[in-house]
Amino acid sequence: MPPRRSATFDEHAIAEIRRAAATGIYDIRGGGTKRKVPHFDDLLFLGASMSRYPLEGYRERCDTRVILGTRFAKKPVELAIPVTIAGMSFGALSAQAKEALGRGASLAGTSTTTGDGGMTPEERSQSKTLIYQYLPSRYGMNPDDLRKADAIEIVVGQGAKPGGGGMLLGQKISDRVAKMRSLPKGIDQRSACRHPDWTGADDLEIKILELRELTGWEKPIYLKMGASRPYYDVALAVKAGADVVVLDGMQGGTAATQDVFIEHVGIPILSAIRSAVRSLQDLGMHRKVQLIVSGGIRSGADVAKALALGADAVAIGTAALIALGDNDPRYEDDYRALGTTAGCYDDWHEGKDPAGITTQDPALSGRLDPVLAGRRLANYLRVVTLEAQTIARACGKSRLHNLEPEDLVALTVEAAAMTRIPLAGTDWIPGL
Amino acid sequence: MLRTSSDTREIDLLTTSVRDLNATLQAFGSNTRSDEASFRVLTPNGAHAIAVGIDAPLNVEIAGHVGYYCGGMNKCASIIIDGNAGQGVGENMMSGVIHVKGDASQCAGATAHGGLLLIEGNASARCGISMKGIDIVVKGGIGHLSGFMGQTGRLVAFGDAGEALGDSIYEARIYVRGKVESLGADCIEKELRDEHRAELFALLKQADEAHKADVSEFRRYGSARKLYNFHIDNAGAY
Amino acid sequence: MCGIAGLFIKRTRLQPRLGELLASMTSTLCSRGPDSAGFALYTAGEPGRAKLTLTSVEERADFEALGEMLSRAVSAPVSVVGRYTHAVVTVPADLVNLCRNWLLENAQDVRILSEGGHLEIYKEVGYPDDIARSFGIASLGGTHGIAHTRMATESAVTATGAHPFSTGPDQCLVHNGSLSNHASVRRELGRDGIVPQTENDTEVAAGYLTRELKRGRSLGEALKSSVEDLDGFFTFVVGTKNGFGVLRDPIACKPAVMAETDDYVAFASEYRSLTPLPGIKSAKLFEPKPATPYFWEH
Numbered sequence: 031m032p033p034r035r036s037a038t039f040d041e042h043a044i045a046e047i048r049r050a051a052a053t054g055i056y057d058i059r060g061g062g063t064k065r066k067v068p069h070f071d072d073l074l075f076l077g078a079s080m081s082r083y084p085l086e087g088y089r090e091r092c093d094t095r096v097i098l099g100t101r102f103a104k105k106p107v108e109l110a111i112p113v114t115i116a117g118m119s120f121g122a123l124s125a126q127a128k129e130a131l132g133r134g135a136s137l138a139g140t141s142t143t144t145g146d147g148g149m150t151p152e153e154r155s156q157s158k159t160l161i162y163q164y165l166p167s168r169y170g171m172n173p174d175d176l177r178k179a180d181a182i183e184i185v186v187g188q189g190a191k192p193g194g195g196g197m198l199l200g201q202k203i204s205d206r207v208a209k210m211r212s213l214p215k216g217i218d219q220r221s222a223c224r225h226p227d228w229t230g231a232d233d234l235e236i237k238i239l240e241l242r243e244l245t246g247w248e249k250p251i252y253l254k255m256g257a258s259r260p261y262y263d264v265a266l267a268v269k270a271g272a273d274v275v276v277l278d279g280m281q282g283g284t285a286a287t288q289d290v291f292i293e294h295v296g297i298p299i300l301s302a303i304r305s306a307v308r309s310l311q312d313l314g315m316h317r318k319v320q321l322i323v324s325g326g327i328r329s330g331a332d333v334a335k336a337l338a339l340g341a342d343a344v345a346i347g348t349a350a351l352i353a354l355g356d357n358d359p360r361y362e363d364d365y366r367a368l369g370t371t372a373g374c375y376d377d378w379h380e381g382k383d384p385a386g387i388t389t390q391d392p393a394l395s396g397r398l399d400p401v402l403a404g405r406r407l408a409n410y411l412r413v414v415t416l417e418a419q420t421i422a423r424a425c426g427k428s429r430l431h432n433l434e435p436e437d438l439v440a441l442t443v444e445a446a447a448m449t450r451i452p453l454a455g456t457d458w459i460p461g462l
Numbered sequence: 463m464l465r466t467s468s469d470t471r472e473i474d475l476l477t478t479s480v481r482d483l484n485a486t487l488q489a490f491g492s493n494t495r496s497d498e499a500s501f502r503v504l505t506p507n508g509a510h511a512i513a514v515g516i517d518a519p520l521n522v523e524i525a526g527h528v529g530y531y532c533g534g535m536n537k538c539a540s541i542i543i544d545g546n547a548g549q550g551v552g553e554n555m556m557s558g559v560i561h562v563k564g565d566a567s568q569c570a571g572a573t574a575h576g577g578l579l580l581i582e583g584n585a586s587a588r589c590g591i592s593m594k595g596i597d598i599v600v601k602g603g604i605g606h607l608s609g610f611m612g613q614t615g616r617l618v619a620f621g622d623a624g625e626a627l628g629d630s631i632y633e634a635r636i637y638v639r640g641k642v643e644s645l646g647a648d649c650i651e652k653e654l655r656d657e658h659r660a661e662l663f664a665l666l667k668q669a670d671e672a673h674k675a676d677v678s679e680f681r682r683y684g685s686a687r688k689l690y691n692f693h694i695d696n697a698g699a700y
Numbered sequence: 701m702c703g704i705a706g707l708f709i710k711r712t713r714l715q716p717r718l719g720e721l722l723a724s725m726t727s728t729l730c731s732r733g734p735d736s737a738g739f740a741l742y743t744a745g746e747p748g749r750a751k752l753t754l755t756s757v758e759e760r761a762d763f764e765a766l767g768e769m770l771s772r773a774v775s776a777p778v779s780v781v782g783r784y785t786h787a788v789v790t791v792p793a794d795l796v797n798l799c800r801n802w803l804l805e806n807a808q809d810v811r812i813l814s815e816g817g818h819l820e821i822y823k824e825v826g827y828p829d830d831i832a833r834s835f836g837i838a839s840l841g842g843t844h845g846i847a848h849t850r851m852a853t854e855s856a857v858t859a860t861g862a863h864p865f866s867t868g869p870d871q872c873l874v875h876n877g878s879l880s881n882h883a884s885v886r887r888e889l890g891r892d893g894i895v896p897q898t899e900n901d902t903e904v905a906a907g908y909l910t911r912e913l914k915r916g917r918s919l920g921e922a923l924k925s926s927v928e929d930l931d932g933f934f935t936f937v938v939g940t941k942n943g944f945g946v947l948r949d950p951i952a953c954k955p956a957v958m959a960e961t962d963d964y965v966a967f968a969s970e971y972r973s974l975t976p977l978p979g980i981k982s983a984k985l986f987e988p989k990p991a992t993p994y995f996w997e998h
Binding site for chain 2: 053054055167168171172173176199200211212213214216217218220222226227228233236237239240243244245246247
C-alpha cells in the first residue's frame with residue numbers, strides 16, 4: 031500500500047504549521063486569494079443567432095465610453111474605456127511602476143489611482159486622469175493634491191482584506207517613502223482599519239460634505255469597499271452621498287497582509303455584483319451612482335461579464351502589474367533565488383521584486399523602463415477592450431453598457447445561485 | 463455681507479450658506495497678505511465643514527459652536543472658534559492656527575500635518591489621532607486614545623488624559639500635566655530633559671501660557687519603539 | 701447609522717413643549733437618518749389605566765372599530781386616540797395583558813409598539829420632518845422623550861423596524877451604531893422568552909435591557925452589564941417611566957453630546973440638534989464618557 035496523505039492536513043497545511051512554529055509570525059504576502067473560487071469563467075454569453083442580430087466587427091461601432099460621477103460632482107470623470115487602474119501606492123510600487131501605470135492608462139484613455147502613500151509628481155504628470163485615494167492612514171494627504179486630483183476615492187476597505195488595515199513592512203520604507211508618510215525609515219507601517227475621524231455612514235455623510243466643500247463640489251467622490259455584505263454596504267454608500275461605488279472582490283490584490291485574511295475574509299466578486307446592483311436598483315440609483323467592480327479581472331470576457339451583470343466599469347490591479355512585467359519568466363533565475371517561481375511570486379512586501387515593480391530598491395526598480403512598461407500596459411488595455419467589444423457585438427450591442435444579465439448563462443449551479451443567472455440550457459435559478 | 467468698522471466682514475450663516483461662506487474664504491490665494499481680510503462668522507449653530515480648505519492667511523472668527531471638521535485642511539489661516547467644536551476640528555490641518563475657546567469633540571487635529579491647534583477647554587477622545595506634525599495644546603483634559611498612532615508633532619494637555627494615551631504611537635511627543643488614566647500599547651513615560659522643557663516652553667508661549675504654567679510640572683510620553691518591527695514576543699500588543 | 705435626540709425635562713414649566721422641542725431637535729438630524737424616524741414620549745397618564753400604542757401593517761386600520769371590539773371582548777371601557785397611522789388605546793391597567801393577548805390573536809395586522817402608563821411611540825418610514833408633522837409630535841407634552849432618525853444598516857426599512865423600540869412596559873431604547881453579536885444575543889433572548897419582532901439589532905439591545913430589568917436589576921446595572929454582553933459600536937439612549945439614561949460603548953466612536961440646565965438634560969448626536977433648546981447658550985455641555993452609564997430620574 032502506498033502511504034496515504036490526508037486531505038485535511040495536505041502538503042500546504044502541514045507546511046504552514048511548520049512555518050508558524052518555526053517563525054512565530056503569521057504568513058504575510060501580497061496578491062489576492064489563490065484558491066479556486068467561483069469566478070467569471072462560470073458564466074457564458076449567449077451570442078446572437080436567429081432571434082438576435084450581431085454587429086459586424088470593426089466596421090459597426092461599439093461604444094466603450096463611460097462617465098463616472100454624474101450624481102453630484104460638477105466635473106465627472108470621462109473615460110474612453112470602462113477599464114480603470116485600481117489604487118496601488120507609491121511605496122508598495124516603485125516610482126517607475128507608478129509612472130508606467132500612468133503612461134499606459136493615459137495612452138488607453140483611462141484613469142489610474144493613488145494608494146496608501148500619497149500622490150507623487152511623477153504619477154500626477156503621467157496620468158491624464160488621476161483618482162486620489164483618501165485612506166484611514168491619510169499618509170501624505172494634503173489639500174493641494176486633493177485639488178489636483180480628478181476624483182477622490184474614499185477607501186473603506188479592499189477585497190483582499192475587508193475590515194483590515196494596511197501593512198507595509200520596514201524593508202520598503204525607504205527615505206522617500208518615509209518622508210511622504212511622515213514615518214521613521216525602516217519601520218513597519220501599521221495602517222489603521224478605520225478612518226481616524228469618522229465611523230459609520232451617518233458620519234461619512236458629513237465627511238463627504240467636507241471633501242466636497244474642500245474641492246468646490248467639483249470632484250466625484252468614489253467610495254471603495256471590499257465585498258462582504260454588498261447589498262447593505264452599497265445602500266449605505268449611496269445614502270452617505272457617494273457618486274461612485276467601487277466594489278472589490280476577494281481576488282483583488284493587496285501589497286501585503288496576512289494570508290489568513292486574503293484567503294478567508296470577503297467574498298468573490300462574482301457573488302457580489304448582482305447584490306450590489308440590486309441594492310442600487312432598489313434605491314432607484316442604478317447607473318446614477320456608478321458601480322466599478324474589481325478583483326480578478328483578466329480579460330475582455332471578464333470585463334464584458336462584469337458589465338452585463340450591471341457594473342459601469344471595472345478596475346484592474348494584478349493584471350496591470352503583470353502587463354507591466356510582474357512575474358516575468360525572463361527573471362526566472364532571480365525568482366528561484368527567492369524560493370519561488372515566475373507566476374507565483376507574491377512576497378511583494380519584502381521589496382525584492384526581480385521585475386522592479388513592487389520594490390524600493392534602486393537597482394531593482396531601475397530594471398523597469400517606464401516608457402516600455404507603459405506601452406505594454408496600453409497594449410493590454412486595448413486588447414481587453416477589443417475583446418469586450420467583440421463579445422458585445424456578438425450579442426448585438428452597439429454599446430458595451432447595453433450588455434445585460436439576460437445575455438448570460440451560468441455553467442455551474444453555484445454561479446447560477448450567486449449571480450441569479452439561469453443555469454445554461456435551463457430557466458433554473460437556484461434559490462429563486 | 464456686511465462690512466464693520468474695522469474692515470472685518472461679517473457673514474451670517476442664517477442668511478448665507480456654508481457653501482457660499484467657504485467659496486468666499488477659499489477665493490483668497492496663498493499670496494494674500496495677512497492683514498488683508500478678516501471675517502466674522504455669525505450664527506454657526508453647529509453647522510459642519512465651516513471654514514474648510516482655506517489657503518490664505520485670513521483671520522476668521524466664528525461666533526458660536528461649530529459642527530464637524532471646522533477648519534479642515536487649513537493652510538495659513540487663523541481661525542478662532544468662540545464656542546465648542548464638533549468632531550475632527552482642524553482635521554489634516556497643514557499650517558496656521560485654530561483656537562477653540564470652548565471644548566473640542568473627538569478626533570481634534572486628526573492626521574494634521576502642521577500649525578497650532580489650541581483648545582481652551584477639554585478635548586474628548588482621540589485628540590491628535592494619527593497626527594503628522596501638528597502642535598496641539600489643550601488647556602483642559604484629553605479623552606481616551608489621544609495621540610493614537612501619532613506620527614510626529616507635539617500634543618500638550620494641562621489636565622488629565624483618558625485611557626490608552628499614545629496607543630501605537632510613533633514619533634509624536636506627548637506632554638501631560640494632569641493624571642494619565644493609562645498608557646496605550648508601546649507608549650511609555652520618558653525623561654523630561656532640558657530640550658523638552660525648552661520645546662514645551664515654546665509651545666506654552668504660543669498658547670499664551672508662558673510663565674503661567676511651570677514646564678517642570680508636565681510629564682513626557684512617547685514611543686517605546688517596540689512595535690516598530692514585528693517581534694513575536696510583542697504579539698500581545700497587536 | 702442614525703441620529704438620536706433625547707430630552708428629559710426637570711421642571712414642569714417646559715413639559716407642555718416636550719414634543720415641540722423634541723421635533724425641532726430631530727429636524728437637524730434628518731441627514732443622519734433619511735430612511736425613517738420615531739418618537740417616544742412619556743406623556744400624562746391616568747391612574748389605573750395603561751396605554752398601548754398600535755400601528756397596522758395594512759394601509760388603513762379602523763382603530764375606532766377595533767377599540768369597540770376590544771372593549772366588548774374584555775368587558776371594560778377602552779378609549780382610542782388616533783394619530784396618523786397609529787392609535788393610542790387606553791385600557792384598565794389590570795387588564796393590559798388580556799387586551800394585549802386579545803389584540804395579538806384577533807388583530808393580525810396590528811403591531812403593538814409600546815405599552816405602559818405613560819409611554820407612547822410614533823414611528824414611520826419617510827423623511828423625519830414629514831413624520832413629525834404627520835403625527836403632530838409638536839402638540840404633545842410630557843416629562844421626557846427620545847427620538848431617532850434612521851439610516852438603515854442591515855435590516856429592512858419598515859415602520860416597525862424604525863426606532864424607538866420598546867420591549868417592556870414604559871421602556872424604550874434608541875441606538876446609533878451597529879452591534880456585531882446581535883444574532884447570538886437574539887437567540888439567547890428567545891430562550892428567555894423575549895422574542896424580538898424585527899430583524900433590527902437595536903430591538904435586540906432593547907430586549908436585552910428588558911430581560912435584565914425583569915431579573916430585578918436596575919437600569920444602571922443593566923446598562924453596565926450590556927457593555928460586557930453586547931459587542932460592536934453603540935450609543936444608547938433609553939427611557940423608563942421616571943428616567944432617562946445614556947450609554948456609549950467602550951470605544952465610543954459614535955458621537956454624543958449632552959446639555960444640562962436647571963430645566964432639562966438633553967442628548968443629541970450632534971450639537972446642532974441642541975440649538976433649538978431654550979437657554980442652550982448657557983447650558984453645561986459635555987460628552988458622555990465611554991462605557992459609563994448616565995442616568996437621570998424624576
